[in-house]
Amino acid sequence: MAPTQDEISAEIAAARESTARAVAAGGAPPSHPGRDYPPYRSSALRHPRRPLLRVGADPEAAEWHGPVFGVTDITALDADLTRQHQGEPLGERITVAGRVLDRGGRPVRGQLVEVWQANASGRYAHRRDQHPAPLDPHFTGVGRCLTDDQGAYAFTTVRPGAYPWRNHTNAWRPAHIHFSLFGTAFTQRLVTQMYFPGDPLFPYDPILQSVTDSAARARLVAAYDHRLSTPERSLGYRWDIVLDGPAATLPDPEEDH
Numbered sequence: 111m112a113p114t115q116d117e118i119s120a121e122i123a124a125a126r127e128s129t130a131r132a133v134a135a136g137g138a139p140p141s142h143p144g145r146d147y148p149p150y151r152s153s154a155l156r157h158p159r160r161p162l163l164r165v166g167a168d169p170e171a172a173e174w175h176g177p178v179f180g181v182t183d184i185t186a187l188d189a190d191l192t193r194q195h196q197g198e199p200l201g202e203r204i205t206v207a208g209r210v211l212d213r214g215g216r217p218v219r220g221q222l223v224e225v226w227q228a229n230a231s232g233r234y235a236h237r238r239d240q241h242p243a244p245l246d247p248h249f250t251g252v253g254r255c256l257t258d259d260q261g262a263y264a265f266t267t268v269r270p271g272a273y274p275w276r277n278h279t280n281a282w283r284p285a286h287i288h289f290s291l292f293g294t295a296f297t298q299r300l301v302t303q304m305y306f307p308g309d310p311l312f313p314y315d316p317i318l319q320s321v322t323d324s325a326a327r328a329r330l331v332a333a334y335d336h337r338l339s340t341p342e343r344s345l346g347y348r349w350d351i352v353l354d355g356p357a358a359t360l361p362d363p364e365e366d367h
């Protein structure tokens with residue numbers, strides 16, 4: 111039988127207390143969500159059971175090569191998810207913008223930022239998403255752009271809806287946008303999720319809560335920024351992404367919800 115929200119919430123609290131105890135005892139906050147985070151049930155089958163292999167004799171060797179991708183076919187239209195079809199998608203139009211920075215606060219320039227998300231009803235345009243919320247013929251939910259010289263990125267889209275999933279009874283994901291960033295070295299590759307401020311579903315969600323350090327969790331939540339709102343057009347959210355170092359934006363433990 112599927113676990114109840116109360117059972118999942120108790121496990122979330124236990125994991126968070128265990129992190130708090132470790133940090134209080136002088137340990138560093140975790141730099142990655144637990145790969146076998148039990149409240150997120152399917153992570154039990156997906157996490158590596160053996161220690162990770164080192165890449166070559168020299169761990170720095172992973173930094174010698176960077177990801178390569180084509181830049182010529184990225185157009186401005188790719189960053190506006192509201193203009194990819196004949197008509198306008200339904201939902202609350204939003205602008206999501208911010209900067210991509212390295213651990214020293216330096217802008218990460220010319221880097222590919224990719225996003226994917228559910229539509230305003232909480233439905234992905236994907237065959238694996240069959241829950242009974244409407245698809246939007248004017249919304250695919252996929253975008254990409256390159257960071258500029260200041261490391262800045264920006265997307266225009268609609269605010270995604272919350273959606274149910276089957277981790278436990280009555281499991282709902284808070285609204286989120288998936289992000290993928292290549293960075294300038296493979297060790298900077300980041301796949302994560304951005305959340306919206308004040309979402310009442312935060313405490314119930316084992317994916318967000320798999321980031322057991324509260325400061326790191328807060329870094330996954332965008333801020334409403336009135337200066338980014340466009341008159342008569344869209345509401346603005348700011349979300350800066352730090353690829354590595356102690357203030358890093360942490361990855362999500364999986365990337366398919």
Ligand SMILES: [Fe+2]
Pocket residue numbers: 228283286288366367
């Ligand atoms: Fe998702």
